[in-house]
Amino acid sequence: MRPFAYERPASAEEALDLGTAGSDVAYLAGGTNLVDLMRLGVARPRLLVDVTGLLPRSIDETPTGGLLVGAGVLNSDLAADPRVRRDYPVLSQALLAGASGQLRNMATVGGNLLQRTRCLYFQDATKPCNKRVPGSGCPARTGIHRDLAILGVSEHCIASHPSDMAVGLAALDALVHVRGASGTRMLRLDDFYRLPGEDPARDTTLDPGDLVTAVELPVPSALTRTSGYRKARDRASYAFAVGAVAAALDIEGGVVSDVRIALGAVAPRPWRARLAEEALRGQPLTDEAVVAAVGLEMAGAEPLPDNAFKAELSARITSAVLRQLGGAQTEELP
Amino acid sequence: MTSTGRDSTTSELALRVNGETRALTLDNRTSLLDALREHLGLTGSKKGCDHGQCGACTVLVDGRRVNSCLTLAVAVQDRTVVTIEGLSGDDSLDPMQQAFIDRDAFQCGYCTPGQICSAVAMLDEADAGWPSAVTAPDVTTFHGRRGLDADEVRERMSGNLCRCGAYVNIVPAILDVAGAQA
Numbered sequence: 336m337r338p339f340a341y342e343r344p345a346s347a348e349e350a351l352d353l354g355t356a357g358s359d360v361a362y363l364a365g366g367t368n369l370v371d372l373m374r375l376g377v378a379r380p381r382l383l384v385d386v387t388g389l390l391p392r393s394i395d396e397t398p399t400g401g402l403l404v405g406a407g408v409l410n411s412d413l414a415a416d417p418r419v420r421r422d423y424p425v426l427s428q429a430l431l432a433g434a435s436g437q438l439r440n441m442a443t444v445g446g447n448l449l450q451r452t453r454c455l456y457f458q459d460a461t462k463p464c465n466k467r468v469p470g471s472g473c474p475a476r477t478g479i480h481r482d483l484a485i486l487g488v489s490e491h492c493i494a495s496h497p498s499d500m501a502v503g504l505a506a507l508d509a510l511v512h513v514r515g516a517s518g519t520r521m522l523r524l525d526d527f528y529r530l531p532g533e534d535p536a537r538d539t540t541l542d543p544g545d546l547v548t549a550v551e552l553p554v555p556s557a558l559t560r561t562s563g564y565r566k567a568r569d570r571a572s573y574a575f576a577v578g579a580v581a582a583a584l585d586i587e588g589g590v591v592s593d594v595r596i597a598l599g600a601v602a603p604r605p606w607r608a609r610l611a612e613e614a615l616r617g618q619p620l621t622d623e624a625v626v627a628a629v630g631l632e633m634a635g636a637e638p639l640p641d642n643a644f645k646a647e648l649s650a651r652i653t654s655a656v657l658r659q660l661g662g663a664q665t666e667e668l669p
Numbered sequence: 670m671t672s673t674g675r676d677s678t679t680s681e682l683a684l685r686v687n688g689e690t691r692a693l694t695l696d697n698r699t700s701l702l703d704a705l706r707e708h709l710g711l712t713g714s715k716k717g718c719d720h721g722q723c724g725a726c727t728v729l730v731d732g733r734r735v736n737s738c739l740t741l742a743v744a745v746q747d748r749t750v751v752t753i754e755g756l757s758g759d760d761s762l763d764p765m766q767q768a769f770i771d772r773d774a775f776q777c778g779y780c781t782p783g784q785i786c787s788a789v790a791m792l793d794e795a796d797a798g799w800p801s802a803v804t805a806p807d808v809t810t811f812h813g814r815r816g817l818d819a820d821e822v823r824e825r826m827s828g829n830l831c832r833c834g835a836y837v838n839i840v841p842a843i844l845d846v847a848g849a850q851a
Contacts, residue, residue, distance in 0.1 A: 338678035341697045341743050363744065370700075370739045371720050383697070385744055411733075415799040420809040431802040435828025436791060438721060440733040441740070563806065572802065572827035 336373050343385045347514060347546065353384045355516050355544030362386045362546065364407065365441040367434070368450040376460040377451075377467060390445060391549060394418070402552040406445030406512075410500065411436070413444060422555035425562035425581045429503030432566045435573045445547035448501055448511065448527070451538065452494035452603075453575055455479055465491045466535045481641040482577060486602040488637055492535030496528070496604050497575050503564055504550060505597035505605035506581035512549040515542055521551070528604030538603070558585045558593050561664045565656040566599070567648055576600040578648040584620075584660040591615045596653060598632075601645050608632040611653070620661045625654040682746040686711065687755030697743050702726045704742035705752060713753035713782045717830075724829035727783035728752045734790035736828075753782035756789065764846050765789050772842035776833035784829045788843045791825045792817075795847070801825050814847040822847075 344350040354360055361369060361380035364387055372378035391405025394416055404413060413419060414430035434442065451457065456464045456474050463471035475483055475493055484495040504524055511527045513520050529540050553559065562583035568574040579599030585592045594615050596608040611628035618624050629650035636646055681694050686709060693708055705711040717725035719738045726738040729751040756763040765785050775781045795817055798810035803824045822840050831839065
């Protein structure tokens with residue numbers, strides 16, 4: 336690990352001053368991913384700015400009735416919050432499907448959003464990787480790519496995003512609050528994450544030194560309350576997803592009046608399946624309709640030999656979670 | 670607090686471990702695990718993977734279980750750390766330690782300190798109402814450690830690996846303590 340200086344600024348202003356001072360600066364929150372990447376020689380900051388004490392750690396109701404989750408809220412606290420459990424079950428379930436009890440006690444909401452891909456080539460500093468060293472090449476296409484992306488990829492990078500939480504947030508249309516040198520702004524998750532294109536080194540649209548301060552959840556509704564997360568992985572617990580889906584459903588008069596589907600483990604960011612959502616609106620909820628709808632989404636996929644299974648896996652788990660949610664909502668009817 | 674200056678790669682700090690405050694000068698790269706083992710002589714916490722994947726290094730920081738290998742010592746200088754050495758009294762064991770002995774819940778013993786620290790904090794999490802991935806979705810607040818069954822214990826303890834495969838005795842040991850201390 337490269338030696339580094341450590342600063343614990345007293346205010347967000349001071350943190351931003353330090354964070355925008357140079358390219359060798361990193362913000363430290365829970366450290367579960369950053370410290371590991373530093374140990375691996377992948378992240379090599381000269382200055383670590385510890386923002387743990389600065390980031391908001393409360394979950395507050397917004398004036399309109401949504402929830403504002405501070406970026407410093409621990410993953411375990413957010414998952415266990417009774418309001419989240421009741422009004423946004425997909426978020427609690429996604430959080431609890433991720434990592435371990437120990438890691439959820441360390442990891443913050445802001446850090447979870449900003450964790451890097453677990454692509455083996457990205458994490459191995461002795462291998463070429465366009466995300467780590469732009470222009471060095473991507474061995475994953477012809478190498479180990481079973482866990483990598485099939486949607487939104489480019490010829491330069493097929494990294495998949497590892498977060499479970501972010502997939503849940505994508506299905507909820509959450510907003511990310513960001514504070515930067517030029518003030519504060521709010522971003523939809525789709526505008527927060529970017530696709531690799533010609534520049535896979537950047538995972539997000541954030542500028543250097545920008546600080547994620549909070550995540551805002553919308554006003555709870557029948558849709559957000561009828562939501563759930565399904566994750567497929569190689570062992571029963573404590574493993575990254577090979578396929579995941581966050582879904583929310585509203586059924587009226589036997590047909591889908593509204594639906595949200597976000598897929599995990601298939602793209603460089605949580606993948607909102609908007610084509611599939613559109614295809615399902617106004618339709619009776621059947622396994623055939625769901626599989627066909629996810630099929631539309633996957634028409635744009637660029638699978639490789641060892642990850643082609645993710646298209647069918649995504650359709651199957653989406654079908655399973657929507658069937659479960661559809662059953663739950665029907666039971667609640669008078 | 671970090672004292673040795675903006676460009677320094679070392680820090681003077683005090684760590685509060687098992688009720689004692691110890692002053693140290695550490696390279697900023699030092700993990701809490703290495704600080705405990707190499708600088709404070711507390712070798713009960715073990716280094717397995719050093720990547721947060723095995724749980725052998727689990728300690729309690731402000732009462733919560735964390736991976737000490739991924740925790741920088743400099744970042745926890747004003748917090749309270751408890752290690753496996755701090756769980757037992759001078760001549761008495763923590764009930765979880767005793768249950769592991771009674772149930773023969775180990776073979777080589779390397780993962781055991783982490784398992785025990787993790788299990789102690791996990792029961793507190795259940796008492797605080799925290800659900801897990803195997804808790805029914807309609808449960809908003811979990812009903813305490815007495816509500817744990819083998820599936821809940823396995824899920825909540827999945828961050829602690831045992832290469833000897835002693836899980837078959839670890840799970841009953843934890844359930845013994847969960848049932849005995851309501």
